[in-house]
Amino acid sequence: MSIRDLARHLNISIGTVSRALNGRSDVNAETRRRVFEAAAAIGYVPNQSGRSLRQGTTNAIGFVVETNSETSLHGDTFFTSVYGGVQQVFAQHHLDLIVLLCPFDQDPLEHLRRVVSRRFVDGLFISAIQRHDPRIDHLIEREIPFMALGRSLSGGTHPWIDLDFDGVAHASIRRLSERGHRRIGLVTAGSEINLGYVFADSYREALAANDLPYDPDLLIRAETSEMGGYNAVDRLLKLPERPTAIVLVNEIMAIGVYRRLHEVGLTPGRDMAVIGFRDSPQSRFLSPRLTCFRIELFELGRRLAEGLLATMPAYRDQHPVGLVQEIWPVHLVPGESDPPPP
């Protein structure tokens, strides 16, 4: 069932059929109508391999995610909303979004190399950006259009969007400070992911901005998991002078934090203030309700898609947005987990 069959069936040439289907202007309106009609009738759909081979494009964009939960910052529910936004924009351009999973036992750079060399996709989203991320260099060198969710230290001229972890740190510290907290612990990501550093830096700045001293013992690097939060609480409670509040880089950690606090006889939100990160389905059901930050993930997905398309020659004119290098805003959602100290 090739374009040749369709052309024979219509008694016209395959060139005309192709032009009709691809919406080119040099084809009679009546002819175009007949072509579409016949295509629908006999169920013809163009072969993607043939198309890709000819024009060197696949009409697909890949979203690379790590399946290693230790380095993946966000809980798994994070991406589903983002995908929705991306797909909404892509639908207008007949682009397909496919998710490419980096196996947990494979080096992310190796995985990316394979993805790129197989030419599965015309462009890529990469996430969990590390401080110095060799994947970015590789993509730039190979001239593959891509958008980074998260920024690296190098900055550079590629598009990226990063969540406003600086805003998270400042808003959290200010809020706790205004409520009378003087010793505030912070649990950040322990892997080489860049936001672990960004969050720590912002924490120190925010302390200074609120005239609070910085104590290195209160800055914990941990796995972004329930167990990470659990262990971080342990370390903070062992200090000679305990903090009265904890700020977390990740809401999944909060589950472990709550649990450990309960185990040692402390009530989260009374004996210890906690501010998590994202307002996710899980965090919303913590008791007492977690103070955290809402992120418009669907809109973020839309913006990510726009930013990527703006760097792709074939779509650039329809998305004249320039180079996207943006901090994505977060919005404080007050809960009941961070009252003034006892």
Place this chain on the structure above:
Amino acid sequence: MSIRDLARHLNISIGTVSRALNGRSDVNAETRRRVFEAAAAIGYVPNQSGRSLRQGTTNAIGFVVETNSETSLHGDTFFTSVYGGVQQVFAQHHLDLIVLLCPFDQDPLEHLRRVVSRRFVDGLFISAIQRHDPRIDHLIEREIPFMALGRSLSGGTHPWIDLDFDGVAHASIRRLSERGHRRIGLVTAGSEINLGYVFADSYREALAANDLPYDPDLLIRAETSEMGGYNAVDRLLKLPERPTAIVLVNEIMAIGVYRRLHEVGLTPGRDMAVIGFRDSPQSRFLSPRLTCFRIELFELGRRLAEGLLATMPAYRDQHPVGLVQEIWPVHLVPGESDPPPP
């Protein structure tokens, strides 16, 4: 950088280069060595589109998942382990796994049609199988190799693996019955997903097997979400004669169940016994610890992959496993959420 460049560089024909790279026998060992060496030196990788066009195969398998959280039975963390197992098997065959997301606002059948017609993949996994699932008919008609995670009512001759929800229901009811519970509520999936019905049927059978009466009021169909569990508890507590135990089809529901119980002054695991479903990272951190069922998801992924490959002519001889239609076992993990009634 095509195979032609590589052949020119070696002063041999492109046919020989292709045969050497593809491991055919009719090529001199020394020649093959030189080909591989030169390919690595100049960084040649075969173009997938050309290859696909010629041999009508893409060397990729798609895993279709719904992003609609209402009909998606499993929490999002469910699939990550499964993917790992699938990828481990696929790696031996140079097959790539790609995840294809059905947009939340698109009909799953429409989405599948598009995926199939674009010939992105050589085979498919589909999940969230409905009672009568038109996707299965479509794939059979188009003769696309596929594996279903979940079984439909029709059964048929296609491969499927379903979780042992029958075992979950029987083990839960028996355990609760042995501990003295007489009125046991069950919350099952409310959508058209088949296991919602399977779970309900097994519930009735298990009641009969333990000489317990069946009360329709105790069988609730709900969304498989936190809110679904929250609302289900509300309905059960309004009954003139309350149940003393609840069995859930999904552990995410348990979060809502715990929360609502707390709100009305009841303590889960003391005033109300709860048995959830899966032993997931989230459920493990509920307090009191949830009695639930462990599933070897990585091994499940491996078996899914084997079952799919067994139906594909190109791989069948390496996976002589016959038609896979299996119930995947679950293992009870005792917690502290289901003591005897007060």
Place this chain on the structure above:
DNA sequence: AAGAGCGTCGTAAACGTTTACGACAACACA
């Protein structure tokens, strides 16, 4: 010594599509 068998390799035709190019008719204009 002639033929068969084998190992190795080159040739060329596909796979299905897009697109540059030219052909042709119809029409307008001088």
Place this chain on the structure above:
DNA sequence: TGTGTTGTCGTAAACGTTTACGACGCTCTT
């Protein structure tokens, strides 16, 4: 009438790969 313009369409060459087929030289057999 001759020339240029426009609209519409057919032709054929690519894109990169795999593979059927045949060619060639060598060894072994009879």
